[in-house]
Amino acid sequence: MIRLSRLLIGIFVILTQPNALFAQTISMEEAIHSTLANHPSMAVVQAALEAVRTNAQVIKDNRQPNLRLHDQINIGTANGLSGSYFSMGLIVPTSGGRRPENSMELASGNIALATADWEVFNFGRFQAEDRLARTDIMVSEAAVENETYNIRLAVINTYLDALWLKQTLKIEERNLARVDTVRRIITNLVHNGIRPGLDSSLASVEFSRAKLNYFQMQEELQRAIIKLATLTGRPVNLAAIDTTFHQQVLLMQPVDTKLKADHPLLRYRTNLINRQTTEIDLIRKSALPRVSLLTSAWARGTSLDIDNNFGPLGSGFGYSRTNFLVGVAATVNLTDFHRIKSRSQLQQWRIKQAQSQLAVEQFQLQNTLTTSDSVMATVRMALLELPTALNSADRAFQQRLSLYNNGIENILGLTDALQLLTTVEKQVVNVQRRAVNVRLQRAYATGDFEDFFSLFRRQ
Template structure:
């Protein structure tokens, strides 16, 4: 490489290091794993999932509290008339009952009364409905937990993709930066040759066009980097100006052949479907048990006072404020709605279809994960061969560019040949980034399918 080009690259590298130092002074370098942890700590969707899970767990206590005995205590003091009349009726909650003797006429005399009541009813046996409900609640909690795990899994994928987007944009930006430096070096050389009358002015015009195109490509890549930084800042909850990722990359592990593996049963994408199958099956038992009889214990005690004597004569109003009679009642009640058996049969049949639907979705998810793993393993073999060829291809393109530049300086090559060599070198460098990107994408796809990210993280650890 000519001395001018080397100096130009040194200055660009120096300014790049200064820029990185300034960024590092105001922001901590963000690794892939720390970006994931930051997203897990603050991202709203995970907070919503956690709240929903806690609500499901709290509902279990609500259901248990609903099974406690109903104990009611009541007391009332009344003053009113007491004109009784024989006959039956449906009160419908609109007619206030009156307890008093039958009289030949309607009287306006007042009678007082005092009633105290305590009652309790407790459903003590229902042929396993409580147990079925508990199992359904546990299944709902399991679905909620699996949903949270899946949300974390999917958020991890989003953060990794965004991080890799920024990572590869940084790599591409560096290539555009080097290309801009090379084009500027060639432009300066050609400018000197044209001014000295050694080369025609057309070469200088072509060199200026190439420089402008290289600068535009560099600026476009800067825009792409800014976009990726904004996306990563949104996911991690950090200001954009503090987003500075770790550019460490270990390419050697990509060249090591990977062992064939299968998707693990506890995969987050499968666990949710498995819990849904369990939950839908648990609901069948709950539906069946809900139609069975319910056995309850009943108890009641009450006391009553009245200002009417045994002959139904009106006495002093104050005499009815005490209690003169007490009663209690104990009982066992069995309740069943015969039509519930038919309703339960229909609901059970409907629920069986939902169980089959959940099982089919689980089978589809298993097939998709296994298919993704198989594709990744198959393509990795080809991409690893391409990775092994990259050093030779880049070195050959670099040698071709240096030779064309030397020949051009000696008047043995045209500007078009030099431009072709420069374009070839830049294209090869970009293809190298694309090949590495493809290899990392396949390793990422494999990590997703196996739910094993530690090996993938190792590619970006120091």
């Protein structure tokens, strides 16, 4: 009778989960790799990293000499007047002789210009910019690693949710088979007049409750599978988790590890502090003088003669005079020395903020590690107790079923034993889940997931 019930329940499961026959099994580590390859946030941080790397080259390109070529041909009036003024980039300069009257006669001109300027020395500002660019790259690389770390944890949690739901679904499946077996036995006894009809009604109610619990668990599992499929970029109907789980490993003492400074979450905060500290050096050196090498050469032609008389317009399109100029310029803005004081103070506060964030991150990770280590012994004792509790509950159910068949036990006692067995089976999964969460917290705090992944690898 029990075997027949399990066979019928198995057919029922296949009919309610047709996609399970064709789904491709994916392990936890495969799910992580697939998610890292497809998750949009990874593309975001990777693009940000490439942008920072490119910016380092942009900074170097900006230091190359500026070489400008210019040529223009003009036709217009040439009325000069003595006096100085600021052009402000709006007034067009005019070079011409002074005359008693204003003339509207046209003159032509041609001018070609080549200039070059190169900032050759600035008391270490270039080196400070390079150091800041390198620390920006380190911060972005750490941000990529940080995002990878968080995505890995999200996938693990989603995968574990699906794993525990699948184990709970199997419990509901077994419970459904047991309830169906009991229902069939009771129905047979009622038909033979051995048991009252009430027992048959109660058994039918219990069977309906078992099916409802099974359907609810099936729905929750499907939600978890959809979430995992979304993360990994796989079709939902082709996604199925690998149920490999070495629960005996949970009884073993994990490798003794401590919080390390190169933890991905701590590395990001440390690189951020280094970046903020490096910027202070650049701020201070940005106010120092800048030494530039300047060169210029130009040629000019005009239709005006040396006596400032207007000539043919075509004569102004050639070059009649050439000049060149070479010089060294030193530039300093004295008010910058006052500005860098405030900017340095602002940067110091940013450094303190980054240091405080690092301290908070260290505190949280250390607290997580300490908590997991402290509760691991208690969880291990609960794991050792599970076989005894499960065997006792199973024997109690078998004994109650036997007593019921012999007319000694009533339907309520049998139902209680049935529910107790299911409760203990779910408690086994719950304890295992707590033990795995402790291992996961430990892996998260130490940054070492090798021991954790060994729980789910095929051997």
